[in-house]
Amino acid sequence: MATNKLYFYFTYLGYSLLAISILCLLVTLTGSNTIDHIAWGLSGIGLLMAGGLLLIFLTRANRHVAHQNNGIWQNGATSRGFSAWVLGIALTGFYVLLYWFPDSLQGLITAVEPLSRLLRNKAADQWFLYGLFYTIAVLVMGVWALLKYRNNRYQLIRTCSVIFFQLGFAFLLPGLLLAFNQPEFYFSYFWPLKYDYLFPGTVSYLLENGQALGFFMVFWGAILSFLATPVLTYFYGKRWYCSWVCGCGGLAETAGDPYRQLSDKSKKAWQWEVAIIYPILGFIILTTLLLWINSWSGGSIFGDLSGGFARSYGFFIGSIFSGVVGVGFYPVMGSRVWCRFGCPMAAYLGILQKYFSRFRITTNGAQCISCGNCSTYCEMGIDVRWYAQQGEPIIRASCVGCGICAHVCPRGVLKLENGPTDHRYQGTTLISRDAVTIL
Ligand code: SF4
Numbered sequence: 001m002a003t004n005k006l007y008f009y010f011t012y013l014g015y016s017l018l019a020i021s022i023l024c025l026l027v028t029l030t031g032s033n034t035i036d037h038i039a040w041g042l043s044g045i046g047l048l049m050a051g052g053l054l055l056i057f058l059t060r061a062n063r064h065v066a067h068q069n070n071g072i073w074q075n076g077a078t079s080r081g082f083s084a085w086v087l088g089i090a091l092t093g094f095y096v097l098l099y100w101f102p103d104s105l106q107g108l109i110t111a112v113e114p115l116s117r118l119l120r121n122k123a124a125d126q127w128f129l130y131g132l133f134y135t136i137a138v139l140v141m142g143v144w145a146l147l148k149y150r151n152n153r154y155q156l157i158r159t160c161s162v163i164f165f166q167l168g169f170a171f172l173l174p175g176l177l178l179a180f181n182q183p184e185f186y187f188s189y190f191w192p193l194k195y196d197y198l199f200p201g202t203v204s205y206l207l208e209n210g211q212a213l214g215f216f217m218v219f220w221g222a223i224l225s226f227l228a229t230p231v232l233t234y235f236y237g238k239r240w241y242c243s244w245v246c247g248c249g250g251l252a253e254t255a256g257d258p259y260r261q262l263s264d265k266s267k268k269a270w271q272w273e274v275a276i277i278y279p280i281l282g283f284i285i286l287t288t289l290l291l292w293i294n295s296w297s298g299g300s301i302f303g304d305l306s307g308g309f310a311r312s313y314g315f316f317i318g319s320i321f322s323g324v325v326g327v328g329f330y331p332v333m334g335s336r337v338w339c340r341f342g343c344p345m346a347a348y349l350g351i352l353q354k355y356f357s358r359f360r361i362t363t364n365g366a367q368c369i370s371c372g373n374c375s376t377y378c379e380m381g382i383d384v385r386w387y388a389q390q391g392e393p394i395i396r397a398s399c400v401g402c403g404i405c406a407h408v409c410p411r412g413v414l415k416l417e418n419g420p421t422d423h424r425y426q427g428t429t430l431i432s433r434d435a436v437t438i439l
Pocket residue numbers: 377378379380381382384394398399400401402403404405406
């Protein structure tokens with residue numbers, strides 16, 4: 001009884017902290033020049049983290065590992081209810097302000113100024129604010145994933161990996177490079193996801209401004225895109241990047257985890273997926289080629305056409321798709337909309353995974369009870385159950401190897417494996433009803 005009371009008081013405290021933090025952030029955002037933006041803003045961020053962590057601990061650690069998804073369809077926040085729509089609109093609104101009206105975020109940008117000075121020795125801007133919020137989301141919700149999947153070694157290591165790459169490679173290291181007057185560079189993002197890293201303008205900028213380090217950055221980007229990616233995907237499938245390294249995947253696997261069941265499993269969704277993602281990859285390859293041809297010809301062949309290509313891509317795909325839709329729609333469309341429908345890196349890795357990889361998910365079909373847990377929690381909308389029922393291995397271009405299908409399967413039917421490519425598509429032999437003599 002006393003424990004129940006304590007639980008109630010701490011839950012109340014967690015929600016109160018969240019409410020006060022939102023108030024502080026709103027004051028920071030809308031307050032006049034007379035308020036202390038730094039005190040209000042940093043208090044808001046600190047309380048948001050404290051309240052979030054407290055509630056995560058109470059809801060996840062107190063719940064048995066087998067009951068983590070209980071009530072997921074009864075809770076409006078995780079089943080497209082009113083609160084999910086409110087959160088979706090708030091997130092989308094934040095992206096709209098970030099991309100098109102950054103001045104309206106000035107209060108928050110001022111609040112994080114000391115952190116920016118400390119890390120980057122540079123004034124804060126909207127991108128520093130965004131990077132900070134993004135990293136906090138991965139860290140705090142990383143604790144959620146660590147507690148929720150605490151009995152699964154694969155999930156624990158994978159979650160630590162995405163936290164490490166987001167914090168170290170996508171936030172601290174680029175900031176430190178700026179502090180030492182070096183070009184800002186993200187070592188965990190490569191072409192074609194970071195499409196401009198192999199554009200002639202970026203390459204010449206890095207070579208001119210970064211000296212030896214700039215040369216290494218260009219070398220690193222090219223080697224990772226054209227050598228390491230195919231080799232690592234051959235051995236481990238696309239999971240080495242999409243579920244272990246990439247920041248977009250990192251956010252989806254942590255902050256997006258409560259929404260993974262919302263992914264569309266219909267055939268129509270799969271047809272849209274194929275119809276959109278591969279043309280986007282084609283577009284970025286074409287744009288890169290055009291830019292290089294243009295650069296070599298001194299701009300005489302295409303004029304500014306290739307530059308226009310690059311700018312349109314940056315606007316429609318880089319901003320609207322990856323940010324506004326990709327993250328803003330988490331609470332209503334699931335956590336991997338961008339990875340599934342828009343990411344050129346996912347398309348590139350997917351082709352490699354499907355045709356030149358040792359990765360597969362094997363299914364022990366005879367054990368499957370058709371409960372459908374695996375399909376429900378597949379964030380990429382793959383109908384895993386269908387494969388399990390046939391005893392067929394799952395070799396899909398879109399599978400990011402998150403391993404959640406195997407985690408939620410009550411019968412241990414699914415296993416993520418790297419094995420010989422020969423007979424990779426061969427399934428297990430199902431035991432037919434007539435082949436079993438019970439008495
Ligand atoms: S099939 Fe399994 S491992 Fe692949 S994306 Fe879906 S849940 Fe993750």
